[in-house]
Every structure is written in C-alpha cells, then in structure tokens.
C-alpha cells in the first residue's frame with residue numbers, strides 16, 4: 001500500500017523513490033525491533049542515529065541546517081511508512097514538530113545550535129505542554145519561567161511527555177507573565193545535560209504505544225540562558241503553538257491511514273486462511289461486507305489526506321482542515337481496527353497477533369494532539385463566521 005492516491009498531483013518520482021528508501025530502512029531496522037521496544041518501554045537510542053544516518057529525519061529542514069531542503073510531503077511519507085509497518089513507538093513525529101518550531105521561529109543561533117543535531121539523531125527532543133492539572137486547556141499552564149539576569153528560572157511539572165526518558169532537548173511551555181493569560185505563554189528550550197533541578201519522573205505504563213517512553217518531567221529552579229527562548233521574544237508561545245499544530249494534527253491523520261492499511265492487509269490475509277464451517281472466513285457475506293466497508297472508509301480517508309498534503313505543501317492548510325484530518329483519521333482508524341480484531345476472533349485478542357497491538361495503539365490517536373472533542377470545537381468555530 002502507499003500513502004499516495006494514483007491521481008495525487010503532488011506526487012513526483014522523487015516521492016516514490018524516497019518512499020521506497022524509507023520503507024526499506026524501516027523494514028530492516030525498525031520492524032524487527034518493535035516487540036523488544038515494547039518490552040523495554042523505550043526505543044533503542046541507537047535507532048535515532050541509524051535513522052539520521054539513513055537520511056530519514058528532517059527531510060523538510062533547510063539544507064543550511066543539515067536537512068534535505070524538501071517540503072512536508074516527504075515527512076508525510078516517513079510518518080505514513082512508520083504506521084504502515086505497525087509502529088507508533090518511535091517518537092519521530094515529535095522530533096519533526098520541534099524541528100518545525102525551530103525552522104519557523106528560531107533565531108539564527110538556535111537553528112544552527114540544534115537543527116543539525118536533531119536531523120542527525122545526536123539530539124532527541126520532546127515537547128512539554130501537558131501538566132497534571134491541564135491538557136486541553138493550554139491557557140491554564142501553570143509552569144513558570146522567571147527572568148533573572150541572563151537566565152530564565154523554570155519551575156513546574158509536566159506529564160504524558162512523549163520521548164520523556166530519552167529527550168536531551170525539551171521545548172517547555174511556560175508562563176513568562178502569569179497575569180497576561182495566553183499572551184504570557186512562551187516556549188523555552190531546556191538542554192537536559194546542563195539542567196540542574198531537572199528530573200525525569202516515571203516512564204508511564206500505558207494501554208498501547210508501549211515502546212514509547214511517555215513520562216513525567218519535573219523542573220525545580222532550572223536555570224537556562226535567555227538565548228533558549230524560542231524566537232527571542234516573550235509571550236509568543238501560544239501563537240507559535242497554534243500555528244504549528246496544523247502539522248501535528250495532519251500527522252495524526254497520516255498515521256491513522258498507515259495503521260489502517262496495515263490492519264486491513266493483515267485481516268485480509270487472516271480471513272483467507274482461517275476456516276469455520278468448512279470454508280474460509282473470507283467466504284461469509286458478513287466478512288466480505290465488513291471488508292468492503294473498511295476499504296471504502298480507508299480510501300475516502302486517503303483522498304482527504306492527499307488533499308491535506310497538497311495544502312501542507314503550498315501552505316494553504318487551515319486549522320479546521322487539519323483538525324478534520326486528525327478527528328476523521330483517528331475516529332475511522334479506531335472503527336476499522338475494531339472490526340479487524342473482530343474478524344480475527346479470539347486470536348484478535350492475543351498479543352502474538354499484530355492486529356491486537358495495532359488496536360491498542362490506535363486508542364490514543366483520539367486523545368493526544370488535542371482530543372477529538374477539541375477538534376470538533378475548532379471545526380465548529382470555523383463554521384460560525
């Protein structure tokens with residue numbers, strides 16, 4: 001299967017070649033390790049270096065900062081292929097978002113310091129927005145950064161942070177002005193090897209996505225240079241977050257498509273060989289109708305996602321459309337993978353069958369990146385003009 005529709009105008013020979021290369025790399029270096037990553041609760045640190053060496057990361061980062069200077073459609077291929085090969089653990093999506101914050105808003109010094117290392121895998125990154133007391137309502141962030149001479153002093157705690165045990169560069173959402181509401185929000189980078197007072201909490205036990213080190217983080221009087229403020233101007237954080245969320249939300253829709261392609265393919269193979277009442281499960285009309293329904297949902301999603309990618313390339317994607325990609329993709333992914341499990345019967349509940357992990361991994365897609373309820377709010381707001 002492929003991310004592309006046959007008629008998508010944005011697809012070039014370079015895209016097809018790149019997709020083949022990414023798939024080859026992931027089949028060799030990622031797929032055989034997924035189970036051990038899930039057992040150990042974290043992706044091998046070395047895999048990040050391998051991905052960097054293979055040129056898989058930072059396709060859309062400008063060449064001057066170590067990237068390939070292409071556009072987001074190449075990143076979309078990476079995100080799709082990872083999901084198509086049944087992985088949700090490698091936190092590259094987050095790394096990609098961090099790179100795009102830097103490309104869009106970073107000072108020249110910040111771009112030069114961090115982008116080449118993020119592209120090569122020398123640095124793993126995280127984004128710390130969510131706190132124990134607030135997730136959907138980001139305006140309520142309580143972590144603070146107080147200016148003290150040439151430093152900011154950060155205090156607060158974060159939770160559910162993807163790549164939390166591994167990250168060496170963390171983009172932390174803080175209030176630099178508590179009285180200014182969302183206008184007092186800023187994004188500040190913490191380099192963990194230089195951060196006294198920074199502590200990683202538990203690697204959280206989860207329903208799915210078990211191979212990612214989703215964690216708590218604690219900041220107690222953590223001092224960072226003022227140069228680590230993204231873009232160098234206080235109070236821009238909310239605006240920076242909102243502008244980049246279109247990529248994060250589109251990515252969740254792309255992941256959904258890859259996971260559905262994977263689950264559907266596995267289910268078709270299973271119902272062909274499994275027999276009941278003297279015939280393959282595939283021969284029952286219910287099975288054929290369920291597969292037909294699923295295939296239709298997947299192809300409708302593929303068309304919409306291809307449309308979103310075209311808009312990501314020319315920069316015309318708007319927050320409501322990206323929210324639709326996230327909401328629709330993750331909703332349909334959960335419906336489709338639930339049916340896939342059902343067609344596997346009892347084996348669909350056994351971890352030795354990949355469909356079981358795909359099903360468990362799918363659930364979080366409706367929650368992170370802004371819940372689907374928040375997506376519907378954003379879509380509805382675009383109608384209320």
Ligand SMILES: Cc1cc2nc3c(=O)[nH]c(=O)nc-3n(C[C@H](O)[C@H](O)[C@H](O)COP(=O)(O)OP(=O)(O)OC[C@H]3O[C@@H](n4cnc5c(N)ncnc54)[C@H](O)[C@@H]3O)c2cc1C
Pocket residue numbers: 094126127128129130133134135136137159160161162163206209214364367368369370371372373374377
């Ligand atoms: C595996 C995983 C990885 C994550 N990775 C990261 C990460 O890397 N960085 C990060 O910062 N965060 C991360 N998160 C956090 C995630 O983004 C939040 O969990 C999510 O935004 C929801 O916030 P919350 O958990 O506080 O839920 P709440 O905001 O408490 O919401 C609870 C329920 O209330 C609903 N609700 C809230 N407000 C409204 C409203 N206005 N209208 C209707 N319904 C509403 C929600 O939709 C939800 O159903 C991750 C979460 C998970 C599970």
